[in-house]
Amino acid sequence: MSEALQFAQTTLQEVALVFMAVVYMLRLRWIFKRFPAAKERQGSTGNPDTNPRKGFLYSWAIIGMPWVMESSRTKPIMYGMFVIFHIGVVVAIAESFIIPYAPGFLAANPWLGTFIQVSCTAACLVGVLRFIRRVSDKGMRAISSPDDYFSLLLLTVWFAFAALAGTNDASGGEGFLLTYFWMTAFFLVYVPFSKISHYLYYPITRYYFGKSMGNRGTYPIVKSVPGYVKTAGE
Amino acid sequence: MSTQTRSHKATKVLERLTKKVNRQIAGTMLACVHCGQCTDSCHYVQTNPGDETFIPAWKADRVRKLFKRHMDWTGRVIPWWVKASSVYTDEELEELRDIVFGKCTNCRRCSINCPMGVDFASMNRMARGLLVSVGIMPEGVSVVSKDQWEIGNQMGVLKEDYLDTLEWMEEELQEELEDPTLKIPVDKEDCEIVYTINPREAKYDPRSISDAAKIFHVAGESWTMPSEGWDMTNFGLFSGDDDLGGAVAKRVYEAVERLNGKTLVMSECGHGYRSTRCEGPNWSQTDLSFKAESSVDTMLRYIKERRIKVDKSKNDFSVTFHDSCNNARSCGLFEEPRELLRLVVADFREMYPNRAENYCCTGGGGAMSMSEYTPQRLKSAKVKADQLIATGADKVVTSCHNCVDGLNDCIKHYKVGMEVTQLVNLVADALIIEPAKTTVVVEEVPAAASAPVVEEKAAAAARPLTGRKILVIDDEPDVCTFLSTVLEDNGAQVLTAADGDTGLALARSEKPDLVTLDLNMPGKDGGQVYEAMRADDELKELNVVIVSGKPELRGLIYDKDVRKPEGYLDKPVSEETLLTSVRKILEVGEDNVN
Incomplete structure (x- = not known):
């Protein structure tokens, strides 16, 4: 392994990780100190079987329940793409730890390399589809910022290199590995300032929204039951 | 920067x-x-x-x-x-x-x-x-907020008018149930229930007050209505003004505390329920010392506790239910209205989607008061119209006064052919009133004298508008004929005008007791006529009822900083609605004629 790759895999990643952690700490401090939470005094309403605690737990879990929200229930392909994309994120992040810190494990389990390659390739393809949707759909274009395009593009390319580097095989050259780790480092530095850090906010928004909706008996979501359909004779 | x-x-x-x-x-x-x-x-x-x-x-x-x-x-x-x-x-x-x-x-x-x-x-x-x-x-938001800040309710209903309406409804109810002891109690202390309403009820829909009173009476409830702090609606929810929201909510809470009521019951109003029950404590920084509930819960409880009995066959038409966004999505009131509906109507049909996924009536968020956006509001109402049409129901029920207006506009605009009603009306209509619940007072009248008196009373009741002069201003001949016929049949002397200028001239020369005014007319529109009347020293005290089929023109009246009309009726207007409104404004009871 070259010194450059050694540096990219370890020191560079560690510095980038520390940077990200520091920025996130400051970010969380900003959110919790700068913005006090509004106190809710109202008594509970609605279904007595639910409460604020159930509400926020349900709210946190809602992303894993595609049958709950109409927006995911009626768009199974979009939801499937979301799942593939985010599995790709988890796998690509895990890869950045496995390769430098547990290369033996990867070598001893060739299926793992294949799994990394398959999931990151699938995520990359979803990234391409998402990018096409964002560029071609008028409504999506209207709500997109340069950060939205760049973040999606960054992740999609990163998935590609994560797939190529997935087996940690430098026999054909270190190019893929080097690119993957430099991109990972850039990703870590850029993320706290971009929309990609939405995972930091997800627990916060979902906690408060779920707590309130739980208190008011709206969470768990009370879905539609089938409606009456009038017959031809009516 | x-x-x-x-x-x-x-x-x-x-x-x-x-x-x-x-x-x-x-x-x-x-x-x-x-x-x-x-x-x-x-x-x-x-x-x-x-x-x-x-x-x-x-x-x-x-x-x-x-x-x-x-x-x-x-x-x-x-x-x-x-x-x-x-x-x-x-x-x-x-x-x-x-x-x-x-x-x-x-x-x-x-x-x-x-x-x-x-x-x-x-x-x-x-x-x-x-x-x-x-x-x-929007101008409408400004006007309504001002009324709620200054007069204490969002429709600018004066205290004396509110109390008059309660008295009027009390008399109607006494007559209907033949029970002169029946009361709509005001400011009675230590009651179980303090009942608060939407000012729309006092102004345009007093029947919902008498229906609620009938239900409380039959249930044998200890209840009262406050003379101050009776408006549980809250424009602060729509305007985003937390100060207004807090002040209005506090007025209601203070009324309950002043009267030492045990439970605050809010009539069927989505934003009122949400504001007073859910958001009000936050805006006003108040922890409620009493129970608060929707009248839907109260009515359901009465039936479950057998305090009232209902017969669903009395409501033998098909109904569907519209979930108010504020009641349902924001406050979890999903099943209670349905449970109640199934007890009081024979044929209930769900519209789709429903519950938390239902669509807005499209008049929510204060949209009904923002006439400048009416065209796009009505365009968006297509979604709701499609939902309604799919059910094929005769009536749509909702627990929200705002939704009543929003749905009525939608139904009219898309010619859905459906009536809008509320649970309180259906429950009141389905009530089984046992003789024991009412006291019938029989006056002993000498046989010889009784016949002419009874005949005279019957004749007066048949023509309750006798001696009243009413001016109908409308450019549509059919409407003019309909309104004139109904009013004349009920004893009124009717004058008609097909345009604004003639109407103003007749109003000055004839000094009618009441004017019905169309908004959409060639030449001077109804808004201009109305403004001219209110600006004229001779005419400014005239009782005016707007009769219009174009909700988007409401701004002609309601966006102006002038006294609001005494009534507002949507075309097509039914004979019953017209007469109820006119009699209420002219304070003419069944046996209270000149």
């Missing part, structure tokens, strides 16, 4: 923004990933395909860009990268007004469909509040 000059109002909005954002709103500002999942959930989007300015995320970004530009890191350093920007002029604030008031009813349908938990409706409400704080708002 740009050195561009900023208007005073823009400066104030930005100053307030930094103070108003709490953690919940900050999360909503930060968490949106622009995934577009909320897009289809909005009824405005569905009826305006291709117009991206209705997309919830787009609308939210008009507010979010300010937060990003002034409070968030990336937006402060490289604003263009995250589409952050500021506001500088009053015109920009007015554009924002047209978005937050005109393109969103705060129905929260997008909020429950956002994977990230972004509560756009709450953020939109906050943005409304920022604009209201610098006086930028």
Whole structure:
């Protein structure tokens, strides 16, 4: 392994990780100190079987329940793409730890390399589809910022290199590995300032929204039951 | 940061923004990933395909860009990268007004469909509040807020008119149930229930008050209505003005405490229920010392406790139910109204979608008071019209006065051919009233004298408007004929005018007791005629009932800073509605004729 790759895999990643952690700490401090939470005094309403605690737990879990929200229930392909994309994120992040810190494990389990390659390739393809949707759909274009395009593009390319580097095989050259780790480092530095850090906010928004909706008996979501359909004779 | 000059109002909005954002709103500002999942959930989007300015995320970004530009890191350093920007002029604030008031009813349908938990409706409400704080708002919002601040209720109903209406309804009910001891108690202390209403009931729909009173009476309830703090609606919810919200909610809470009531019962009003039951304690920083519930819960409890008996065969028509966004999505009132409906109607049909996924009546969020946005509101109502039509029901029931108006507009605009009613009306109609519940007083009249008296009373009751002069101003001959016939059949002397100028001249020369006024007329429109009447010393005290089939013209009357009309009727108007309204305004009871 070259010194450059050694540096990219370890020191560079560690510095980038520390940077990200520091920025996130400051970010969380900003959110919790700068913005006090509004106190809710109202008594509970609605279904007595639910409460604020159930509400926020349900709210946190809602992303894993595609049958709950109409927006995911009626768009199974979009939801499937979301799942593939985010599995790709988890796998690509895990890869950045496995390769430098547990290369033996990867070598001893060739299926793992294949799994990394398959999931990151699938995520990359979803990234391409998402990018096409964002560029071609008028409504999506209207709500997109340069950060939205760049973040999606960054992740999609990163998935590609994560797939190529997935087996940690430098026999054909270190190019893929080097690119993957430099991109990972850039990703870590850029993320706290971009929309990609939405995972930091997800627990916060979902906690408060779920707590309130739980208190008011709206969470768990009370879905539609089938409606009456009038017959031809009516 | 740009050195561009900023208007005073823009400066104030930005100053307030930094103070108003709490953690919940900050999360909503930060968490949106622009995934577009909320897009289809909005009824405005569905009826305006291709117009991206209705997309919830787009609308939210008009507010979010300010937060990003002034409070968030990336937006402060490289604003263009995250589409952050500021506001500088009053015109920009007015554009924002047209978005937050005109393109969103705060129905929260997008909020429950956002994977990230972004509560756009709450953020939109906050943005409304920022604009209201610098006086930028639709005219109707300004007028209604002013009435609620100054008069104590959002329709500017004076205390004496409110009390008169209660007295009138009490008399009607005594007559209907043949029980002269029946009361609509006002300011009675130590009651179980303090009943509060929507001022629309006192002004345009007094039957809902008498229906509620009938139910309380038959249930043997100890109840009262307050003479102050009786309006449980709260325009603070719509205007985003927390100060107004807190003050109005507090008036109601203080009324209950003053009367030492055990339970505050709110009549069927979605935003009133949400404001008073859910948001009011937060806005007013008050912890309630009494129980608070919707009248839907109260009526259901009466049936379950067998305090009232109902016969569903009395309501032998098909009904569907519209979930008010504020009652359902924001307060969890889903099953109670349905349970009650099934007990009082023979044929109940769900519309689809329903419960938390139902669509707004399209008149929510104060939209009914913003006449400048009526065309786009009615366009968006297509979604609701389709929902209604699919059920084939005769009537649509809702537990919200605002929805009643929104649905009526929708039904009229799309010619759905459906009636709108509320649970209180259906329960009252289904009541089984046992003789023991009423006291029938029989006067002993000498046989010889009784016959002429009875005949005279019967004749008076048959022509209750005898001696009254009514001017009908309407350019549609059919409507003119209908209104004249009904009023003349009931004893009134009727004058007609087909245009505004003739109407004004007749009003000056004939001094009628009441004028019915159409809004859409050639030449001088109804709004101009109305304004001229109110500005004329001779005519300003005239009783005026607007009779219009064009809800989008309401602004001609309600956006003006003049005394509101005594009544408002939607065309087509039924004989019963017309007579009830006219008799109420002229204070003419069944046996109270000149």
